[in-house]
Amino acid sequence: MANLTFYPIGTAGEKWGDAEKAAWLASTQIKRSYQDDVVTPLKAMQDELLALGLGIVQYGALSINAERYPLLAVKSLQFDSQKPTVLVTGGVHGYETSGVHGALAFLTNEALNYVQQVNLVIAVCVSPWGYETINRWNPKAIDPNRSFYVNSPAEESAALMALVASVEQGFDVHVDLHETTDSDESEFRPALSARDGTDYEEGTIPDGFYAVGDTENSIDAFQKAIIDGVSKVTHIAPADEKGEIIGSTVVQHGVINYPLKSLGLCSSVTGCIYNTTTEVYPDSPTATPAECNLAQVAAITSAIDFVLLQH
Numbered sequence: 388m389a390n391l392t393f394y395p396i397g398t399a400g401e402k403w404g405d406a407e408k409a410a411w412l413a414s415t416q417i418k419r420s421y422q423d424d425v426v427t428p429l430k431a432m433q434d435e436l437l438a439l440g441l442g443i444v445q446y447g448a449l450s451i452n453a454e455r456y457p458l459l460a461v462k463s464l465q466f467d468s469q470k471p472t473v474l475v476t477g478g479v480h481g482y483e484t485s486g487v488h489g490a491l492a493f494l495t496n497e498a499l500n501y502v503q504q505v506n507l508v509i510a511v512c513v514s515p516w517g518y519e520t521i522n523r524w525n526p527k528a529i530d531p532n533r534s535f536y537v538n539s540p541a542e543e544s545a546a547l548m549a550l551v552a553s554v555e556q557g558f559d560v561h562v563d564l565h566e567t568t569d570s571d572e573s574e575f576r577p578a579l580s581a582r583d584g585t586d587y588e589e590g591t592i593p594d595g596f597y598a599v600g601d602t603e604n605s606i607d608a609f610q611k612a613i614i615d616g617v618s619k620v621t622h623i624a625p626a627d628e629k630g631e632i633i634g635s636t637v638v639q640h641g642v643i644n645y646p647l648k649s650l651g652l653c654s655s656v657t658g659c660i661y662n663t664t665t666e667v668y669p670d671s672p673t674a675t676p677a678e679c680n681l682a683q684v685a686a687i688t689s690a691i692d693f694v695l696l697q698h
């Protein structure tokens with residue numbers, strides 16, 4: 388059913404043009420600091436990371452303010468071709484807070500347990516402007532997580548693709564850290580319908596964690612290992628009465644699949660088979676921010692542990 392209270396920008400049924408996108412950008416506000424929350428803590432960790440054989444690299448910057456938004460990744464200083472290579476991405480959707488802080492928590496608490504066994508590349512906050520303005524889109528009203536394709540219109544996605552391409556030996560594991568929030572229904576899906584001139588159909592937000600695999604190449608045992616690991620930290624989303632989570636068939640407890648590549652999703656960026664998108668639910672009455680971060684960390688460690696057993 389179409390929602391009659393339409394989004395405040397644009398005309399119902401008409402796609403946004405440049406004026407509407409500019410109005411949307413003007414309506415955004417800085418709500419938190421990428422420098423304070425990400426850059427400063429990361430730099431404070433530099434010596435500990437170096438001791439683990441990890442360095443901080445800048446792989447780009449956002450053109451809206453290059454000084455304010457450097458794109459930072461933590462990378463193994465030496466890559467060992469005998470070891471699996473792991474990519475972790477946080478903050479592809481900048482508003483999904485536990486993705487960013489989960490990646491930082493992994494570096495603080497768990498990286499030391501893995502640096503001998505794997506090569507690491509951790510892009511902590513792919514969309515720092517989205518982090519600061521608590522937005523799903525970038526400043527051009529583009530969703531970076533639908534933009535992982537050649538000649539991407541989203542510079543956040545293009546920069547990450549270049550970082551991935553710079554790793555010659557390729558990747559074996561990719562964990563892309565996300566959240567599904569109540570604001571997806573209250574703000575971001577209505578905004579999407581407004582931007583694209585389509586009817587907004589109300590959906591439901593699942594209470595609990597779920598993981599997204601690849602329709603084209605679903606490794607069920609890998610996704611199950613992640614669900615098992617995360618379920619020790621937080622609850623897993625049940626299927627709804629249709630056997631679905633957000634409109635997709637639940638293929639096993641807590642897991643749905645998407646065609647990653649054709650949707651231009653970040654989890655297709657490496658082309659590796661052991662990839663997952665985590666979806667933490669921070670608005671659950673029982674979930675705390677700390678628990679959400681721990682759920683992200685559990686997803687990362689479970690994914691790596693699974694692949695180390697295969698290797």
Ligand SMILES: [Zn+2]
Nearest residue numbers: 480483565566
């Ligand atoms: Zn997301």
